[in-house]
Amino acid sequence: MTLPLRSASRGPSYLSEDEVAVYDCVLRYQQITRERLSTVPDLDLSEEQLDSAVGGLLELGLLRAHTKDPALLVPVDPDLAAAALAAPIRASLQEQRRHLNQISVEFGRLRAHFLDGRRRPSDSIEIIPHLDEVRAALNRASDECRGEVLSSQPGGGRAPEVLQEAMSRDTALLARGVRMRTLYHHTARFNAPSQAYVAVLSGLGAEYRTVHDPFGRLIVFDRDLAFIPEEDDGLGAVVVREPSIVGYLRSVFENAWAHARPFSDAAADGLEAVAKELDGTILRLLAAGYKDEAIGRRLGMSLRTTRKHVADIMDSLGAVSRFQAGVLAARAGLLDQEDEEPGADERGAGR
Structure with a gap:
């Protein structure tokens, strides 16, 4: 008996509704010919649908020809058919895992060279x-x-x-x-x-x-x-x-x-104006939580000079702590005073 086999390329579902119906029918009879299947009353399939379903079940290994009479179709245990169908897929997966491991190992050998190269100075x-x-x-x-x-x-x-x-x-x-x-x-x-x-x-x-x-x-x-x-x-x-x-x-x-x-x-700028401007910046840094060392670094002053400015500012505000100095300065609106930016004539005249 020669029946058309479907392509091994299938969609998400391996079994169609027609194939399930034909498989159930063969199970009832245990062995049955293709011609006899076409006469089963509750198997409402056209000749083309029946040929496609039988061919698909043979392709999937869920049906086989009887050893003594090849015209007879015999059902196969689904677990055995699934194991046979999955075997080449499983072997392919194992081979791909082997390739993945090999890639990881081979390329991993270069990792130390790469990191060492990044640590070395480059041309840029x-x-x-x-x-x-x-x-x-x-x-x-x-x-x-x-x-x-x-x-x-x-x-x-x-x-x-x-x-x-x-x-x-x-x-x-x-x-x-x-x-x-x-x-x-x-x-x-x-x-x-x-x-x-x-x-x-x-x-x-x-x-x-x-x-x-x-x-x-x-x-x-x-x-x-x-x-x-x-x-x-x-x-x-x-x-x-x-x-x-x-x-x-x-x-x-x-x-x-x-x-x-x-x-x-x-x-030239007026010492009083310069000092006032400098104290305003120190006050804003104090309110932002900067320590004396950090203020000195940011303003280019020695720690001793910075501490003197901070002490003078707190004394002028009548503050006994940095936090209180910030509060008093905020109440007085001193923290809202930004340094005056240069005008257009100043911007274009660097000395």
């Missing part, structure tokens, strides 16, 4: 751990710079020996027509060496502005090289050459520059 990121090497790298970058240097130098006044070293380097840059812009803490206006340095370099074309709270130390040469501090306030530096990161650091600088004020010494 370089770590310079020693101060003398950092100075040499800065001098080399200065010699190669042709367009512009952007610099953020937090920390208040800079040491005279540092300024002296920077003087010759910056003078050479300006002589080549390189534009120089530098951000300082406002407190640098109280520092005599910084005032003298800025006065000399401003006369050669450099531009300087100050802010109360700079974003951190940064030097950018042209548009392709940036120096930032090494982690944990070490004396080393990280050199960045990746264009997207350098571009982002430039945008951070430009934003701070736009809100900064032209550098001038405290006496």
Whole structure:
């Protein structure tokens, strides 16, 4: 007997309603021919439907031909048929699991190499751990710079020996027509060496502005090289050459520059006005919960100077605690007073 077999590709359901009906019918008779099935009264199927159902059951192993009379159809235990049908699928799954494990093991061997490679400096990121090497790298970058240097130098006044070293380097840059812009803490206006340095370099074309709270130390040469501090306030530096990161650091600088004020010494601005402005910033940081050490770092002042300012502010408010100082300042509306931003004429005139 030759019957059409359905394709092994089936949908979500392996058995159709017609196949279930035919299987039940064969079970009742235990052995029956295809021709006899077409005459069973309660099996209401067309010849085409019957052929399709019988072929499908044979394909699935739920029916088989009788060993002595191949014209007879015999039902097969569904568990046995399912086991036979699932065997190649199970073998395929085991083989795929073996492949998955092999991929994991083989590629896992490269993981240590990958992590080690990420720890090593790449062409776009370089770590310079020693101060003398950092100075040499800065001098080399200065010699190669042709367009512009952007610099953020937090920390208040800079040491005279540092300024002296920077003087010759910056003078050479300006002589080549390189534009120089530098951000300082406002407190640098109280520092005599910084005032003298800025006065000399401003006369050669450099531009300087100050802010109360700079974003951190940064030097950018042209548009392709940036120096930032090494982690944990070490004396080393990280050199960045990746264009997207350098571009982002430039945008951070430009934003701070736009809100900064032209550098001038405290006496020129009026000591009383400068002190009032500084105390206002300290008061806002106190109200925000900053400790003396953190305030000093943010404003470029020594811890001793910071503590003196804090004590004077609390005394003027009549406060006996930081919390009370914040409450009294808020009641007086002092925390709502932002530092006056530079006008349009100031923004375009860096000294």
